[in-house]
Amino acid sequence: MKGRLQAVAVAALGIGTLMFAWVGAAAAALVTLRKGLTEGAFVVMWALLPATAVLVYGQDVGPLCMLLVTALAAWVLRNTRSWANAMAAAVAGGMASAAVLNRFGQDYLSGILEGVQPMLDQLQAQSNGSLPQILTGDIAAVIGSSTVLWSVLALMLARWWQAMLYNPGGFRDEMWSLRLPAGITVLLVAGMLLVSQSGEVYRFWGVMCLLPFIACGLSLLHGVVGRYKLGRTWLVVFYIALLLIGPLWAVLILTAIVDSWIDIRRRLPTAG
Template sequence: MRFLAEFVMKSRSRAIGSAVVAAFIPVLSLLSGAILALVWLRMGRREGLLVLFWVSLPGFYYLFAQNSPDVLLSLLATALLAELLRRTQSWPQLLLSGVALAGMVAIGFQWLPNEIQDEFIRLLINEGGLVNYAELSSADQERLTVMMGLLLNGVITAVQLLLIYVSLFLARWWQATLYNPGGFQEEFHSLRMPLWYSGALLAALLMVSFGVQVLLPLLPVLVVPLLISGLSLVHGIVAIKQYNSFWLGMLYVLLLFALPYLSVLLVLIAMADSLMNFRHRLAPPPPPSHDGDGEA
């Protein structure tokens, strides 16, 4: 991965060409955003806008040819958040800004066409045996369908937001690797969401439980920063305690096989950390100062 960062930073044409090619290939679109963010963070807004102009062409192609706006929206959001990170150098502020953008998308935009969404929900309800198990009436099924549609839209938005964050983290890691070794590790290990954010998530959950369905698409989006904060906490504790990096590898392997359960655990740990600040509590005490105390 370092080789790719070195390659794209050697010239403007390499950066633009690599980003455009990656954007045209769905499985590599994450790299396209990372290249754009790397240029933006290192070279500034002018060079970043130039890369954004060219890399937006695949986004417009997918928008008009396949009615798929996700590539274009992801690139635009990546550029906005890269500019914010360049100005503020604050990951919590970046994560909060990303949630604000994604929240508006989750509420105001539907990712799947109605017929595809309805068919997908119908399969979940009928083929999954939910109707027989819960003995739902037709009215209950209709309400459940609406709720699942809102939640599904929020989940898709949350996945898109997570991929944008991954692109930005990758770009920042590239930048640190090439120009500031160790800088990204320090930033990531100290990432911690404020206490009020955990309270906002709990308040949203409470309001949804009382029937405020308009907030339902926001719940998956609100969870994403806490999931990242939980991963940051684990990385930070491993570094503080100098544990073997094997345990980090095991964590990500478990995420592949037990994502829903482990994600909930990471989110709960991050919420507790916003109150307790575990990294501060686990950090070794500073060495005693010898400023001449007791000397004649």
């Protein structure tokens, strides 16, 4: 926030290192959130240079996709003041990234598939051949889903920075109240069903549409725990259960879908 040079330095250095690429994307998003499209686009333009270098020399398209989708989501959040719209934009960006790779980057996807094929063969042997064969379209789905996930996390980091600087406590309130409107829920569910029924190549692309529901489900959990001051133990227990009990993910997603229609928080009794 001190100036263009500092913002460009943090964004470019972060994007240029794979481990901290999401921090670089968050820096560009922070500028967009606070100062608007013009200043944000200036930082993104310079951050595109290391992102392109990573793509050309490191053969990794992740930082480039993450930077562009995070910038798009930040612009939407600034203009609409809606996390639901921002996450929907991130899903659209992830879908677009996967579609572009699936259409023009078959050699790139095939190279990744060849690199992980020994591990896949080992998993197939352990499962007695019960796992489906992995296709290049599945690799594109993984890249698209990763783009959506890390873009939303980078945007959350940027929003947290902004709140610390200009509105302490505001980020927590936003996260506790995060909820999808019914219209966006219908669009996401329809998109998930549409792509999953579009052929074997697109069988896993619907995962990108599920990520906003997971975020909203976790937001509902944190909001309820915070509202009733239940303590962090409840959160720790839930996250451990989430890792150990697979069907709990479906419950979390269904709860977020139901919440988009009936607003569970509003129906809960007042704390105390």
